[in-house]
Each structure stands twice: as structure tokens, then as C-alpha cells.
Amino acid sequence: MSHENLNFRAAECSIPEIFDAVFEPIGKSGWKSNIVLTICGLLILGAAIAFSGQLYYGIGQTGLHIPVYWGGYIITFVFWIGVAHAGALISALLRLCGAEWKSAVTRVAEVITLFTLPAAGSFPLIHLGRTELFYYMLPLPNNRLLWPNFKSMLMWDVFAVSTYLTGSVLFLYVTMVPDLGIARPRMKGWIKTLYTILSWGWRGTAEEWKRVMEAAALYSVIILPVVISVHTIVSWDFAMQVVPGWHSEVFGPLFFVGALYSGTAAVFTMLGLLLWTYPGFKKVITQVHYDMLGRVWLVLGLAWAYLFFNDFVPAYYAHEPDKMDYLYYNGFGPYAAACWFLVIGNFALPLFCLAFQEFRRSIMPMFVLSIIVNIAMYIERVFIVIPGLEIYNGLNFNTIPYTYSATEIAIIAGTFGWSIGGLTLFCRIFPILPYWELAETKARQVEVDMAGVKVAYFQSGE
Amino acid sequence: MKVCAEYEDQITAFTAHRAILDKGADPEDIELRSPYPLSEHPIPPHRSKPMIMRNVVRLMWLCGLLGGFSFLTFTQWEWGLTAKTGGQPLVAVPINAIPMYECGMITAIIVTTIMFFVETRRYRQLVPALEEDMPVANGYIALVVSGDSAKKAKEWLDGTNARSVVSFVLPLAITSFLMTGCATGNLRYQQVIKPGEAPADMPAPTSLRMPTAAEQEVKPLQPLGWLYYGDQLAFERAEADFKRQEAELEEKVKNKQMKRKDVNKQLRKMRRDLDEYKPEILLYKSGVPSEIRDAKNPVPYDEASKKRGAELYALNCAQCHGVTGKGEGAVGAKWGGPEVVPHLGDAAKYGDESRYPDGFFYHNIIVGKNLMPSFGYKLTSREVWDIVNHIRELQGK
Numbered sequence: 001m002s003h004e005n006l007n008f009r010a011a012e013c014s015i016p017e018i019f020d021a022v023f024e025p026i027g028k029s030g031w032k033s034n035i036v037l038t039i040c041g042l043l044i045l046g047a048a049i050a051f052s053g054q055l056y057y058g059i060g061q062t063g064l065h066i067p068v069y070w071g072g073y074i075i076t077f078v079f080w081i082g083v084a085h086a087g088a089l090i091s092a093l094l095r096l097c098g099a100e101w102k103s104a105v106t107r108v109a110e111v112i113t114l115f116t117l118p119a120a121g122s123f124p125l126i127h128l129g130r131t132e133l134f135y136y137m138l139p140l141p142n143n144r145l146l147w148p149n150f151k152s153m154l155m156w157d158v159f160a161v162s163t164y165l166t167g168s169v170l171f172l173y174v175t176m177v178p179d180l181g182i183a184r185p186r187m188k189g190w191i192k193t194l195y196t197i198l199s200w201g202w203r204g205t206a207e208e209w210k211r212v213m214e215a216a217a218l219y220s221v222i223i224l225p226v227v228i229s230v231h232t233i234v235s236w237d238f239a240m241q242v243v244p245g246w247h248s249e250v251f252g253p254l255f256f257v258g259a260l261y262s263g264t265a266a267v268f269t270m271l272g273l274l275l276w277t278y279p280g281f282k283k284v285i286t287q288v289h290y291d292m293l294g295r296v297w298l299v300l301g302l303a304w305a306y307l308f309f310n311d312f313v314p315a316y317y318a319h320e321p322d323k324m325d326y327l328y329y330n331g332f333g334p335y336a337a338a339c340w341f342l343v344i345g346n347f348a349l350p351l352f353c354l355a356f357q358e359f360r361r362s363i364m365p366m367f368v369l370s371i372i373v374n375i376a377m378y379i380e381r382v383f384i385v386i387p388g389l390e391i392y393n394g395l396n397f398n399t400i401p402y403t404y405s406a407t408e409i410a411i412i413a414g415t416f417g418w419s420i421g422g423l424t425l426f427c428r429i430f431p432i433l434p435y436w437e438l439a440e441t442k443a444r445q446v447e448v449d450m451a452g453v454k455v456a457y458f459q460s461g462e
Numbered sequence: 463m464k465v466c467a468e469y470e471d472q473i474t475a476f477t478a479h480r481a482i483l484d485k486g487a488d489p490e491d492i493e494l495r496s497p498y499p500l501s502e503h504p505i506p507p508h509r510s511k512p513m514i515m516r517n518v519v520r521l522m523w524l525c526g527l528l529g530g531f532s533f534l535t536f537t538q539w540e541w542g543l544t545a546k547t548g549g550q551p552l553v554a555v556p557i558n559a560i561p562m563y564e565c566g567m568i569t570a571i572i573v574t575t576i577m578f579f580v581e582t583r584r585y586r587q588l589v590p591a592l593e594e595d596m597p598v599a600n601g602y603i604a605l606v607v608s609g610d611s612a613k614k615a616k617e618w619l620d621g622t623n624a625r626s627v628v629s630f631v632l633p634l635a636i637t638s639f640l641m642t643g644c645a646t647g648n649l650r651y652q653q654v655i656k657p658g659e660a661p662a663d664m665p666a667p668t669s670l671r672m673p674t675a676a677e678q679e680v681k682p683l684q685p686l687g688w689l690y691y692g693d694q695l696a697f698e699r700a701e702a703d704f705k706r707q708e709a710e711l712e713e714k715v716k717n718k719q720m721k722r723k724d725v726n727k728q729l730r731k732m733r734r735d736l737d738e739y740k741p742e743i744l745l746y747k748s749g750v751p752s753e754i755r756d757a758k759n760p761v762p763y764d765e766a767s768k769k770r771g772a773e774l775y776a777l778n779c780a781q782c783h784g785v786t787g788k789g790e791g792a793v794g795a796k797w798g799g800p801e802v803v804p805h806l807g808d809a810a811k812y813g814d815e816s817r818y819p820d821g822f823f824y825h826n827i828i829v830g831k832n833l834m835p836s837f838g839y840k841l842t843s844r845e846v847w848d849i850v851n852h853i854r855e856l857q858g859k
Binding site: 016067150184185203206218 | 499
């Protein structure tokens, strides 16, 4: 990790050393991850209790009431869906672009998707109130000749989220098969059995590699449009309603880019934690990875800032009455503090900091920034859902403002427990860094001496 | 028997591969195994069967799209509710594009996975031998020679810069088949009313909708402020209980049966419990605000309005207040009839417009009252005034 060398290089250690670094955490437990797992387990338990309470007593346990009929659950749903977009962007888009440096971060991103997407998907079900009837949403033949309402945006969510979930799980699995097959002989105990079963007799012959690359390319091509459709459809949940602050044409791209922005932030949070827990990873995740991904993050931040302002600048220009009410309520009403935190935490701070290479290359500041951005992104989702409903004056009366109830807080905290705990457990059982991709990058790197400077370039792959 | 040589990088491995081919090894018997995709693919031509994955996925994607579309369209006509719409589909056909798109995508994803496993299956044993796997696991490239060529392979491979060359006997491949059965027969079919056989007197479809321009012209009287939130009756009952118990406790202190300190502690707890019952905003406790009470009904008392009012009354109020307004609706009867649910059609009482002006009804409908729910969130102002007109009609105005 030298500062002078700014062009990207593969890990600065041999392929067997990469193996040792990547598979070091497998099957081991440490106090750090034990504490995290205990806390996460307690959170999940709390959520289970709160949820059974909600099932028993009904949806009145939440703070929801007319006209604020969408609250914490939907906000957190949108938030998790956003974080789950990291997987698609980083592994699919970068894979298609043939960016060599993607190899260190692809699986981290995919695994984030693996755990946050079920967390997201559970919220509409919890929000149903009568969750036991969720199967009404599946197009099953039934003896009353009733089908789901295909006109409903929440129905489209079911289709989109389940497609994305299937896609990302299979994508993750198929690209992990080679790793499991390769590592199998060197694992011990039940992990060896697990790897043997999951790797399906992987042998690593040229024919198989060809197919794994082909499948990965196909998944990437399929997943990218799916992921766009997922968040666009989630944005339609709002944009198709006639509520001030919701009914906006720019919501599709705004949600999508915002999701990528917060997803990338989540990847940085995860990378920071990984480097803290497993210092051995520092050999393979270098400052150059941070720099490159930081640039992507910066661009996404800029794009998101543009779309965000694009959402209300036309309304402001035209002084559209409903939207102006909404804007003043946001900026100078009861939520003013949160609103200005959003502006600082999402635009001013990150866009300024990320412009500096020194900042992008330092692990700790990037970690802190990623957390600030994700908090601000959560607040942004609050702003999308709540104020529009609270000031919705098409009805004959207003009602008391919405607050999260204890049940909602417990369930939301439980999904955080699930995601973080799941990621921690995954790191202990499966390789969180894609060994074969790192090895491939290493094997393809050729270094030449150019006027005394060592320059790395990569032989093209297929 | 198999021979396995281990190489540190691609170039030496390719060289060795070419070398033993030149020496007469059968290309069928040689296999290069690596921990990462090699930059060349030294697959002998007769083995590299063309990959059909991409084309199958394309085809199945199309099938998924079409299948999804036909299924969704089919459901539109088979929907029980189409009886209400006179056989029209409930969902505009273009809307189907969205679920249909996802159908195509999920098919493509699943087919890719299946094709991946099907196509690589023929290069696999269920559990490969560990000796073969070890070099790859260690990060090296393995050149595995089996079959007839294996006999001579050891000496051929010795001079090729291999890290090591080992030969071993092939273990029995373990194969197992999982028998699965499908549980069938739990699908039952019941005779149902088909669309088109629906009874003729089925009411016309109604649904939530945007107010029309004419409706929007009748503005709400004023933003009514806060919702009356909580159960006033329960609170009053609890308050009475509290007063009674408080008096009892005071009595006990006076008779020296209990200590002041304990009583105070108990009272504090009881007061906290009582607070839980307290309705959050008691804005309307004092009755109808005078601006609303004295408001003039902006909707003229004409046939059209009375007819609309009658429909809305039948939908929203009749189950409690009864069709004729005597409190004889099914719910109303269960709750105790006219004693609990007011007799709105009573000309002597409610017909007295100085005591019960139109604004009084308007207010009660919008905010609700004790057991009666509020309708402010689902009726527009004009609809409320229409209902008021209908109530006047019931009273024989």
C-alpha cells in the first residue's frame, strides 16, 4: 500500500497468500463478532416479541393513523431496499464494465444484498397488519375466483422484490461455487461437509470456468434492469398517489440513484468493519480500492444531489401551492432540524470530503462518512413518506402528528439485528472476499518497467 | 490411475500441456484445473461443445414474458369480480406489462442457474478426489492426466518445471439419487358462481375516487383542527372509579387503617393509570363549534342532491341508523336500537332546525360522536351536505 503508486494493482502478495487472507476467518470465532452476534440475537428476539404483540393486538400497536397511514415500516422498507442496491451496482455493473478493481468488493456488496433484501421484504408483510393472510398476494388459483389486484403498486413490489431476491441469491451462489470447491479440501469439520455439498463437485476445469463466467455475465445483464425496475416500482408506491411531495415524476431515477448512493455507503461501512475485525484483509483490500469506489460514490452523490433538487426546483419555480406548503413544512416546520441535517449530511459534507483523494484513501474517515450518509438517507426517506401525509389537506380534518411507537422501533431494530448479525455469521462460514476473482486479477497483472517506474497493466480476459 | 502435476503459473502449465500432447497423449485424458479462470482456454475441440446457455436463456426469457402476459390476461377474465363490471377486465391490459416484465426476468434468472448446473454437470464427479483438488486449493494449476495416457504421463511430466508430480488410484465416485414425490390431490374444486351468472340485482360498482370538479366546488367549512383521539366514555368511567377509590382511601387514612405514605404511593400509581385513558385532544368535548353550527348548507335542497344523499346514506349510515332513520339498522339494533342510536328521522326532535341546524349534522358526520365513527376521511364536503339533505327528507321536510 504505497502512496506513490496511484495506478491500480492487484493484491501485493502471492496467490497462496491471498488464499490464507481470504479464508482466515472461516470457522473461527472472536470476542468482537461474539458480542455483535449476541446483541443482534437480542434485537431479533425483541422484534419477534413485538411482532407477535402486533399480530395479537392488531395494527393499532403502531403509531399509524389516518391520514398518516404509512410510517416507520414503509420508511425502513425503502431504506433497506436502497441499501440492497449495492449488490447490483457493484457486482453487476462493474463486472460488465470489466473494472479490475471490483474483485475485492463484489461479494461484500452481494452479501449486503442477501441480508438487507429479506429485511426490506419483510416490512410490507409486517405492515399488512394481518400478516397471516400474505398469501393473498400470490396469484394462486382459488375457489372464489379471486386474483391479486395487479393494479396495485404494492403488488408490483411483491413481483419486483421477489425477482430481485431470487436473482441476487442465485448470482451470489453461482459465483461462490468455485470458491467453495477450491477451498473444500483445506477446510475442516462440518464446514468441509457444507462446502462439499454446496460446491456440487466443482473441479475448476477450463470448461467450467467458461460457464461460470458466462453465467456471471448473464446474471449481470439480467440483474441490472431488474434492479432499476425494483426501485422504480418502490418509488411508484409514492409517485402514483395524489399526495403533495409524493406525486413527482422524477421519483423513479431519484430513488434509484439514491439507493445506489446509500448502498455504496453501506459497502464502505462493511469494508471498514471487515478491516477492523480481520486485519489480514488489508493485504487484499488496498487504498486503491477505496479510492476507486470512493470516486464512484462521489459521482453517485452528485447525480443524486442533482435529482433531489430537480424534484422541487420546478415546483418552487412555479410556486405550485401544495408542493410549496410541503417544502415550507419540511424546511421550517417541526422537522427543520432533521431537514438541515439531511442537506449537510447528504450533500455538503460528503461531496466536499470525497473530492479529496487523501480522504477517499483513508479508512476511518470513510467509515464515519458512510454512517453519516446512511443516517441522512434514512431521514430522506422519512421526508418522502411523512410530511406529505401530515399536511395533506384534501380531507376534512388533520390529525395528530405521527411518531414511532415502541412496537415499530423494536421491529425496525430487529431488522438491523438480522442484517448485521447475518453478515457477521456469513463472514464466519463463507468467504466474504471472492478468492477466485482476486486470484484472477493477480494472475492477469503484468508489471513492466517504464523509464524506471513500475506500471501495472492487465492482460485482457475473455 | 491418475497423474497430477502442479504448476505455479499459467505459462508453464500451458507449455507442459502442449508438450505432452506432442508426445502423443490423448487430449481426451488431459484436464487443466485452476483456482481462477485462465487467460486461454486450452480445451480440445471435440470437448468444447458449444455453450447453449445464452440462447436457451434468451428463448426462455421470451417464454416467461409471453407466459406471464397470457396468465395475467387470463386472470382478468376469470376474475370473480368481473361479474360486477359486466365482464370487463378489472385491470387495464397495459398495466399487466409490469408483472409480465418481472415474470420474464425471473424466468431468465432461474434458467441461467439451471443451465449453469446442467452444462457443467458433465465435467463433474459428485465428490472429486482430494489429491486432485489439493493443488488447486493451494493456489496452483493442476494438470491431471487419466486413462491410458496416465501410464506414461509421469515420466513425460517430469521435465516440465512442475512443482510436484504425483500419481494415485481413483477412488469410487459416490453418487446418490434423491427420490422426490409430488403430493397431489389436495386441490379441491368447488362449484362457484361464474361471471355472467351473477344475480341481476347486484348493486352498481362503487370505489374510492377523486372528487369531481363539481364536488370540489363545495369547500370544507374550515380545517377542523385535531382529531378527537381516544375514548371519552372509557375515560369518564375510569375517572369516576378513580374518584370513588380516592375517597375510600382517604376514609382509611382518617380511620388510621393505612399510612398516608402508602396511600399517596397508591394514588400516584392510579393517577398514572388514569392518564393512560385520557383522550389526547379534548377539543370537541364542549360540543359543536359555533361557526360550523351556524353554517348555511351550500348544496341546494333539490332532487339530485336528495338522490345522491340517499345512496350515500344507504352505504354509510343505514347499517346503524336504519334506512328510515329510526335506528333500526342491523348494527343499531344490536347496540340497543333507538335508545343508543339516535332516531334521525324524528321530525319532532331533529326536525327542529333552530335546535338542530344543518351544521350540527355536518359536524357530527365529519367528527363522529362516541360510538359513532368519523366520516371526515372518506366523504367529501358535498357528500356530507347531500346526506344532510337526505336526513331532512327523512324528517319529511
